[in-house]
Every structure is written in structure tokens, then in C-alpha cells.
Amino acid sequence: MKGTFISFEGPDGAGKTSVINAIYHDMTSRLGYQKVLLTREPGGNRISEQIRDVLFDDQNTNMDARTEALLFAAARRQHIVEDIEPALKAGKVVLSDRYIDSSVAYQGGGRHLGTDDIWELNQFAIHGLLPQLTIYLDIDSELGIQRINQHRSDQVNRLDREKLRFHRDVRASYLVLAQRHKERIVVIDASQPLADVISDTQRAIQHHFKNIYN
Ligand SMILES: Nc1ncnc2c1ncn2[C@@H]1O[C@H](COP(=O)(O)OP(=O)(O)OP(=O)(O)O)[C@@H](O)[C@H]1O
């Protein structure tokens, strides 16, 4: 495929949405809006957004962890087929707020389903489509939660409310993934001021894809 696929990962409050928005803004000013797709998981299209609503419904407190993992994988599959692959075939840059590593870290690590099992489960969903580059925004779990509570307590969802222990397990799993996939995952220190996190991210993208910024 002709396009460029970049995913953004990190624990809650790491700054994924803030950073991806800045990168999107910068890229569209260079390449034009038709050349860049900004999207998020779970979501992107009607079916995936419907699955998202089920996942983040505060009333679904009895959701089984494996059900949750399967729903995330299902939303991902639909996202790939309806949004990501068509954009890549059209030669676009695809920026995705979360992708497969989120499942491995949250369901595999955070929910203790096993990172290898969740990786395998998602191989069926992604059918070979990994990002060329993954920006992993690394942050201390307490600082991440603090940021969310300070800035947008109105948007705290079911997953945000899980215990600190969960967030620590998520981060630990992300760090193992980063070790295992050194060629794909770039670790950025997300405890820095936002402007520095953005410029580090820009540098990493520049380094990987000389053709995007020149
Ligand atoms: N480097 C930073 N320094 C200080 N505050 C930050 C930084 N990055 C983001 N924030 C603030 O922290 C909050 C969370 O940021 P953001 O929503 O971008 O994180 P996220 O990784 O997308 O979180 P989530 O996983 O919950 O979607 C926001 O209010 C944002 O303004």
C-alpha cells in the first residue's frame, strides 16, 4: 500500500489526543487536508462507533474482560476495512489515536488476560496491518491520572475510573511492547511540557519518513 500509517499510544492522560491534533494540524498545512486522515479507536465509522458506545457505557459494569477484548478487536477490524485501508490505498497519511498496542496493554496487561493472547487475538483482526511507526507517549501513571482529573473530570469514563494498579500494569505492558518492537515503536517522554512532547514526536516522524517533511 502507498500510504503511511502512524499510530499514537500511551496510558490515559499521556497526551495522545493533544499531540495527534497538533501533528494533524501541521501535516495538513504542509500536505493538504485530502492527504491526511485523523482517526481514533475504537471508532472511525458507524459500526465501530456503535461498538465504542457499548464499551464505554457506564451501565455496562458487568462486562466480561474477554468480551471487552473481543469488542475492541471487532471495532478495530471494521476501522481497518472502512477507514484505514482505503486511506492507505489512496496514498494518505493515516494518524490513529490508539491501535493494536492499546489492546495488548489494557486488556492483556491491565485486565490480566495475557499480552501474548491479546496480541494473537488481534492478529486475526488486523490481518497483517501494522503501523510503520508507533509513537508511544510514556508517562508515570499517577501523573497521567492527575492530568485527566485536573483538566476534564467531566469526561472521565468507565475505563478512567479503574484503579491506579490497573494503570501501572498498562504502562508496564506498553514498555515491554516498546522493547519487543524497537523498529516500530518510538518512546517519547510525555511528562515534558506539551510543546516539547510535540516537537519530539515531530522529530521522530521526520526521522522515519523523510518524504513527509522536506
Ligand atoms: N505534556 C503535557 N503537560 C501538561 N498537560 C498536558 C500535557 N499533555 C496533555 N496535557 C493535558 O492533559 C489532559 C489529557 O491530555 P489528552 O486528552 O491529550 O491525553 P490522552 O492521552 O488523549 O488521554 P486519554 O487516553 O484519556 O484519551 C488534557 O487536559 C491535556 O490538555
Ligand SMILES: [Mg+2]
Ligand atoms: Mg485521548
